[in-house]
Amino acid sequence: MRSHPSSLSRRSLLGLGAAAVAGTALTACGGAAPGKSGSGSASLRLLTPIFDRADGQKLLTSLLADFKKDNPGVSVQVDYTEYGKLNEKLTTSIVGGQPYDVMLMGVGWIPPFAEKGVLADLEASKDELARLYNPRVVEPGVYDGKIYARPILLDTRMGIYRKDVFAEAGIDAPPKDLTELKEIAKELTVRKNGKLTRAGVDILSNDLRQTYLPVMWAHGADLFDGGKPVLDSDEAVDALQWMVDIIRTDKIEDYGFTQKGAVAAPLVQGRAAMMIGHNDMWRQISESAPELIAEDKVDGFMLNQQRPALFQGGTLATMSAKTSHPEQAKKLVEFLSGEKVSPQAAEQRGNIPAVLSAADSSYVKSNKLVSFAVDNLDHAFSEGGVPTWLEIREEFKPALESALLGKATPAEALKGLAGKAEAIIAKGA
Structure with a gap:
């Protein structure tokens, strides 16, 4: 068991990093559940990066009214934020000794906060949760064998294609693997007088890390092996080379083609035949x-090569190890991740409900991309896995860009990334 640091650094509100939560008198490593409060009444503070838009706030207000009917002594004070500011809000509240009772977090965030003792063990079994969720959906909430978070909604990254563009070219099915994807993309790329007017595949509209990772997983690579970075494996290098070839060798897409700030992506505009x-x-x-x-x-x-792969992100509900109202906070976590809230939360975000019971809902059936994700969750992979992930992930974009811009080979870029990841892990140990 690691001891908590004895002094606090505010250096990394990005990822707790070396900073973490020292000096806040948290529970011991592992975040054991706090002692039970003796009263049914409680005032809970909830921090959420979803429900932040006006329609979402209206929905959450209605849902919490239902929660209060079953928990009449409990009030919930909601602090709405966005994902870009979530880590700062979380860390500031922890450092200030006033952590939120219930906190919604992203996939990959659980190990950093659980390892520092911020989160309470929800004392749930995987078998219990498997009745509600696909096992792949449960896994991001698990750290060191304990359940620290329950899923609410998912967001995925996948291949998307224009069936009409394929049909015009006489192609009657999407690519079966990434090799065929590149060949089809070359065929569907259109340039006029050297100027790109239609990309065969757009790999730049999405966050670069979240584009690369499913390509990497499809090539058979992983992020970590027993907590050790394997970011520069041969398979990982092959995956990045595939992306580099799209831009630099086969000229299927040009940097800047995605028109930063555009209302619609190239695929929607008819300027791309496919995208990740x-x-x-x-x-x-x-x-x-x-x-x-x-x-x-x-x-x-x-996306398929050595294996099929779907990127799975999402939002999970957690409980503070320092809450004064553990019984009521746990009930709120279970409510927010349950069969009533999960489908509605997902629909107002355009995302995927975490609960299995929503798979046949009219919303899922009417949204082809959500339906595709639901049908393929057995092939989903999630980022994260080590306590220093939130710091490591910030190093991906510059490494990937260095290769895509020709400043480094894929092997050089990923070797540098792996070295930085090892240094970050060592510093956090």
Whole structure:
């Protein structure tokens, strides 16, 4: 068991990093559940990066009214934020000795906070949760064999293609693997007088790390092996080389083609035949080009090479190890991750409900990308896995860009990334 640091650094609100939560008199390593309060009444503080828009706030207010009916002595004070500010809010509250009772976090965030004793063990079994969720969905909430978080909604990254563009070229099915994807992309790329007018595949509209990771997993690579970074494995290098070839060798897409700030992605505009993108692309299409949905012109496909891979992110509910109201806080975590809230939370975000019971809902069935993700969760992979992940992930974009811009080979870029990851882990040990 690691001891907590004896002094606090504010250096990394990005990822607790070396900073973590020392000096806040947290529970011992492992975040054992706090002692039970003796009263049914409680005032809970909830921090959420979802429900932040006006429609989401209205929905959460209604849902919490239902929660209060079953827990009449409990009030919930909600602090809405966005993911870009979530870590700062969390860390500031912890450092200040006033952590939120219930905190919603992202996939990959649980090990950093659980390892520092911030989160309470929810004392749930994997078998119990497997009745509610796909096991792949449960795994991001597990650290050191304990359940610290329950899933609410998921967001995925997958292959997306224009069926009409394929049909015009006489191609009747999406690519079966990444080798075929590149060949089809070359065929569907259009340049006029050297200027790119249609990319065969768009790999730049999505966050670079979240584009690379499913390509990496599809190539058979992993992030860590027993807690040790394996970011520069041969398979990982092959995956990054695949992306580099898209940009630099085969000229399938140009840097800057995605038009930063554009309302719609190139795929929606007809300027890309395929993309690696977020399932929320369905909502963007419904708002910007609803005819593509009405005429069944867009669908998802699996990224596959050595194995099929789907990137799985999402939002999970956690409970503070320092809450004064553990019984009520745990009930709120279970409510927010349960069969009533999960489907509605997902629909207002354009995302995937975590609960299995929503798989046949009208919302899931009406959204092809969400439905595709639900059907393929057995092939989902999640980022994270080590306590220093939130710091390590910040090193991905510069490493990937260095290769895509030709400043380093894929092997050099990933060797540098692996070295930085090892240094971060060593510093946090």
